[in-house]
Amino acid sequence: MLACASFGASFGAHAATVTDVSGRTVTIPAKVERIVVGFGVFPAFAVVEGAESARRVVAMGADLKDRNKALYEAMLAKQPALATIPTVGGEGKGLSPDQVLALKPDVAIFGGGGDGPVSAKEGSLQARLEQAGVTVVYVDFRSHPGANTVPSIRTIAKLIGREPEGEAFVRYHEEQLRRVTDVVGKLPKDKRPRLFMDMRAGGVKDCCGTPGKGNYGDLIEAAGAVNVGAELHQGVLGSAKPEAIAAAGPQIYVAGGASGPG
Numbered sequence: 480m481l482a483c484a485s486f487g488a489s490f491g492a493h494a495a496t497v498t499d500v501s502g503r504t505v506t507i508p509a510k511v512e513r514i515v516v517g518f519g520v521f522p523a524f525a526v527v528e529g530a531e532s533a534r535r536v537v538a539m540g541a542d543l544k545d546r547n548k549a550l551y552e553a554m555l556a557k558q559p560a561l562a563t564i565p566t567v568g569g570e571g572k573g574l575s576p577d578q579v580l581a582l583k584p585d586v587a588i589f590g591g592g593g594d595g596p597v598s599a600k601e602g603s604l605q606a607r608l609e610q611a612g613v614t615v616v617y618v619d620f621r622s623h624p625g626a627n628t629v630p631s632i633r634t635i636a637k638l639i640g641r642e643p644e645g646e647a648f649v650r651y652h653e654e655q656l657r658r659v660t661d662v663v664g665k666l667p668k669d670k671r672p673r674l675f676m677d678m679r680a681g682g683v684k685d686c687c688g689t690p691g692k693g694n695y696g697d698l699i700e701a702a703g704a705v706n707v708g709a710e711l712h713q714g715v716l717g718s719a720k721p722e723a724i725a726a727a728g729p730q731i732y733v734a735g736g737a738s739g740p741g
Contacts, residue, residue, distance in 0.1 A: 497637045499616040500627050501592025508585045508614055511535070511639055515579060515608070517589035518542045518568055519621055522550065523632060524588065526648050527641045533560040535639070537582040541566035541573050567604060576607040586614040586638055593622030593693070594715070614638075622715050625697030628652065656701065663703025672730045674704040678716070680734035687724060691717050695735075704731065 495507040516524050518540035525532035544551045544566065555561045565582075566573040574582075587608050591597050597617050599605035609615050616638055618631035629649050636645020663671075676695055679688040689708035690696040693715035699706040707729045711719040 495637070497616060497634055499592060499634050500619045500630055501595065501597045501617045503592075503597070503617070505614050505616060507638055511585045513537045513582065513584045513586075514639065515567070515582075515584045515587035515613075516540065517587065517604075519590040520588050520618060520635075523618070523620055524635055524639075525554065527632060527636045527645050528639060529641070529644060531558070533558045533564060536564050537584055538567050538574055538579050539564050541568050576602075576604045579604060580607060580611055580613075584608070584613050586616070588635060588638065589615065589617050590619065590621060592617030593619030593627050621694060623693045623697060625693075625701060659703070660701055663701075666703050668705065671703055671705050673707050673728060674699055674731040674733060675707040675724055675727070675729035676733040676735060678735040680736045685718075686721055687719050689717065689719055691715055 494509075496504050497507055498504045512535055514524075514535045514537065516536050516539045519542060521532075521536075521539050521543050524536075528535070543554075551561070565578075567579060587605070589605055597605075599609060599615075605615055616634055618634055619627040620631060629652065632645050632649055632652070633642075636642045675687075676689055676699065677687045678690065678695070679686065689711065690699070690706065691709045691712050691714050696706040696709055696715075707724070707727045708717070708719065710727055711717070711723055
């Protein structure tokens with residue numbers, strides 16, 4: 480009996496944990512077979528999980544199908560099971576927190592935490608899952624992808640038991656990034672082109688939404704350009720008037736918009 484008790488205490492003391500980008504350290508369940516994947520996360524999750532990335536997912540963010548139809552259709556062609564996964568979020572559609580809890584998830588992965596600690600709003604899906612004892616982690620591929628892509632991939636990989644696959648992608652990601660940064664990193668700042676990215680070029684909203692200190696701004700800088708948007712507002716994402724953009728003197732204009740055809 481004493482030996483059994485000692486073994487049980489030792490096992491509990493060495494339960495696996497993971498620290499997410501928000502700084503939260505959570506315990507990983509011994510068995511992870513039922514996963515909720517939130518908004519903006521499924522493509523990265525699929526990279527880590529592999530060819531059958533739909534197998535363990537019991538609910539997923541509606542954004543992949545609603546906002547990135549081309550990628551969704553390409554993934555659906557390889558994994559028809561994607562069509563059977565219920566969604567969360569998305570303009571009043573999708574599962575309620577009670578319906579998600581009824582699916583008995585083991586863990587949930589949400590986008591967020593890129594700017595520090597996260598406090599789930601009372602009554603939100605995240606809060607309800609935590610209250611029910613479901614392990615919740617946050618990853619960030621949106622606010623600060625330059626700093627947070629690698630730790631976010633590692634968080635997903637450790638959580639779902641795919642650490643070798645996660646490290647394989649990290650190596651690939653860093654190798655591809657170095658192909659650019661090793662070249663442009665030698666450029667002095669006064670020789671770097673000034674680039675403005677208009678994220679609402681499709682005319683969905685008034686001109687002009689643009690990344691600042693984060694988001695695509697991280698990628699603009701990694702590519703060797705000066706991100707003009709970061710000079711026009713202080714946020715991760717923000718807006719700038721046409722007159723201010725012209726006065727800032729961009730040399731390159733990049734038009735962004737919806738991911739669908741046209």
